[in-house]
Amino acid sequence: MMLRLTGVEHIHANGQRSLAGIDLAVDAGERVAVIGPSGAGKTTLLRILATALQPSAGSYEALGTLPWTLSGNARQRLRSRIALVHQAPPLPPRQRVVTAVLAGRLGQWPLWKSLASLLYPLDSAGARTELQRLDLGDKLFERCDQLSGGQLQRVGIARALYQRAELLLADEPVSAMDPVLAGHTLGVLNREAQSRGVTLLASLHAVDLALEHFPRIVGVRDGRIAFDKPAEQVTPDDLRALYANEQLGQQASASPVGAPVVVQIPRC
Numbered sequence: 001m002m003l004r005l006t007g008v009e010h011i012h013a014n015g016q017r018s019l020a021g022i023d024l025a026v027d028a029g030e031r032v033a034v035i036g037p038s039g040a041g042k043t044t045l046l047r048i049l050a051t052a053l054q055p056s057a058g059s060y061e062a063l064g065t066l067p068w069t070l071s072g073n074a075r076q077r078l079r080s081r082i083a084l085v086h087q088a089p090p091l092p093p094r095q096r097v098v099t100a101v102l103a104g105r106l107g108q109w110p111l112w113k114s115l116a117s118l119l120y121p122l123d124s125a126g127a128r129t130e131l132q133r134l135d136l137g138d139k140l141f142e143r144c145d146q147l148s149g150g151q152l153q154r155v156g157i158a159r160a161l162y163q164r165a166e167l168l169l170a171d172e173p174v175s176a177m178d179p180v181l182a183g184h185t186l187g188v189l190n191r192e193a194q195s196r197g198v199t200l201l202a203s204l205h206a207v208d209l210a211l212e213h214f215p216r217i218v219g220v221r222d223g224r225i226a227f228d229k230p231a232e233q234v235t236p237d238d239l240r241a242l243y244a245n246e247q248l249g250q251q252a253s254a255s256p257v258g259a260p261v262v263v264q265i266p267r268c
Helices: 041-047 071-081 099-107 110-119 124-133 149-164 179-196 206-212 236-242
Strands: 003-011 015-024 033-037 056-064 082-085 167-171 201-205 214-219 224-230
Touching: 003 071, 003 201, 003 206, 015 041, 015 099, 015 224, 033 041, 033 179, 041 056, 041 167, 082 149, 099 110, 099 124, 099 149, 099 201, 124 149, 149 167, 149 179, 179 206, 201 224, 214 236, 224 236
Parallel strands: 033 201, 033 214, 082 167, 167 201
Antiparallel strands: 003 015, 003 056, 214 224
């Protein structure tokens, strides 16, 4: 078993509960999309899986260990085996793209190599290879503040690919991309997972992309798992119930000002 959550809950410092009674098990090599309305708890779930957040209750097992029973150093080593792609990658504006990508292995390299690579990129060819897979090979030496939002997301993905992690987590990794580029990027992530037997979990607002690219779909609503099914078994009724009363649909940016917006339910 790659990861297992049992009765996991999370309560924010302000007392707001974001997850309640989450039970989830994912085998090595599985590819899972997590979908649900805004505020459902998807980001909190991924941050717990990445050991960036500690559950308020319940247990979490990852890569054969219980992360929150480990020492700080041991947990940091565990994190080097887990890659988290952020919706808005935390990249310093003046940092060059090559340095941002190579940072994927800072947790695996010895200190001297990490410091040296910050001053002079030690594996430009490796960084370029990952960027080329995402159609960004020509941006290798540009600064991050010269890139668009979609390009920055792809740099964050290239960094995760370069990390060669065993568990790959992605939080809305294609939200700033057009549909064609988003589909291509998710294809790259899925092919990486399949070729190396990597476990991949991604949260997505675009239901059609989730159903197209991921064999297993987990629906999350109000901090709880609403359903957990193979993609081909997800029904329009499942999706209507999941997104009931959702005000922000996937076509919001294309809707006229003041027009009602609805979630688009794909035909299954």
